[in-house]
Amino acid sequence: MRYTIGLDIGIASVGWAVINNDQSRIEDLGVRIFKKAEEADGKALNLARREARGTRRRIRRRATRMKKVKELFIKYNLVSEEELKTLYEINDETRDVYELRSLALDEKIDRKEFARILTNIAKRRGYKSNRKTEAEDKEGGKLTTGTKENKKLLEEKGYRTIGEMFYKDEKFQYNKRNKGGEYSNTVLRSMLVDEVKLIFECQRKFNNEYATKEFEKEYLDIITFQKDFI
Numbered sequence: 001m002r003y004t005i006g007l008d009i010g011i012a013s014v015g016w017a018v019i020n021n022d023q024s025r026i027e028d029l030g031v032r033i034f035k036k037a038e039e040a041d042g043k044a045l046n047l048a049r050r051e052a053r054g055t056r057r058r059i060r061r062r063a064t065r066m067k068k069v070k071e072l073f074i075k076y077n078l079v080s081e082e083e084l085k086t087l088y089e090i091n092d093e094t095r096d097v098y099e100l101r102s103l104a105l106d107e108k109i110d111r112k113e114f115a116r117i118l119t120n121i122a123k124r125r126g127y128k129s130n131r132k133t134e135a136e137d138k139e140g141g142k143l144t145t146g147t148k149e150n151k152k153l154l155e156e157k158g159y160r161t162i163g164e165m166f167y168k169d170e171k172f173q174y175n176k177r178n179k180g181g182e183y184s185n186t187v188l189r190s191m192l193v194d195e196v197k198l199i200f201e202c203q204r205k206f207n208n209e210y211a212t213k214e215f216e217k218e219y220l221d222i223i224t225f226q227k228d229f230i
Contacts, residue, residue, distance in 0.1 A: 003027070062123070068222045069122045076215045079115050087115060098176065101163025104199045108206035117163075121196060122223045124177070126162075126189035146178075146186035154191070161195035162187050189224065196220060 001022050008015035017029035073079050079087055095103075097120045100113050109117070127143050150165070159165035166172045178185050196219065203211035 065122060065125075065222060065225075066119070069119065069219065072215070072218055072222065073115050073118075076210060076212070078111050078210050078215075083112070087112060088119070096167070098163055098167035101161065101195070101199070102167045105160055105164065105202050108203065108208050111210050114203070114208070114210055117199065118196075118219060121163075121192055122219075125223045126187050126192040128189040128226070142183040143186050146183040147188045149184065150187050151191065161198055162191050163195055163199075193220060193224060196223075 001020060004019040004021055006017045006019065012035070013031055013033045015029075015031045018027040019025070020027050070084055073084070074081055095113070097116050100109060100117050101120070103109060104114075104117060127147055129140065129144070150162075153159075153169065153171065154162065154165050157165070157169065159168065166176050172185065176185060197216070200211045200213075200216040
């Protein structure tokens with residue numbers, strides 16, 4: 001005899017049925033119910049492991065991105081390999097990197113300041129959604145709200161770039177990064193890409209020999225690269 005077995009697999013049950021194909025009848029059927037793989041508060045049992053794995057992946061990818069950015073600095077003679085060792089040391093004479101991001105729109109900056117700006121942007125390259133919809137994603141909803149509010153703030157107050165807004169606006173006077181699960185300081189990656197393009201354009205106008213179009217393109221390729229999601 002020929003049989004067909006059908007399964008209906010859910011998160012807390014498995015339904016099954018056995019069909020006798022020769023006699024066109026159901027031989028048997030049933031369902032097995034089991035406890036959901038989640039905590040009492042509804043969180044998945046593997047949530048902590050998944051979040052830790054995601055954090056490790058982000059750290060690894062950021063490290064790879066920053067390694068490529070620094071190699072690009074050396075390739076275009078922005079800084080030497082030796083200068084990279086002390087480039088990010090801070091002292092009383094060091095200007096705030098967000099101040100530099102603002103100044104770069106209005107005056108020529110030196111090569112080390114240029115490197116600090118590009119490093120700062122590459123480290124926190126902004127938010128880009130990988131989801132078709134985030135309506136049911138609480139975290140995604142907060143991120144989207146944060147980006148919309150900051151985009152509106154930038155446009156309403158006439159800031160030219162995110163860096164200028166972070167440096168001048170009182171909203172970001174004490175905190176420029178998100179803290180404690182809040183996402184009010186989140187900005188879109190596309191807005192940072194616009195800032196990079198404008199900084200390079202302005203520096204070319206000020207005859208900064210390091211602000212070449214080739215350098216700009218390779219830098220943007222690195223900071224916008226993202227693996228495809230299947």
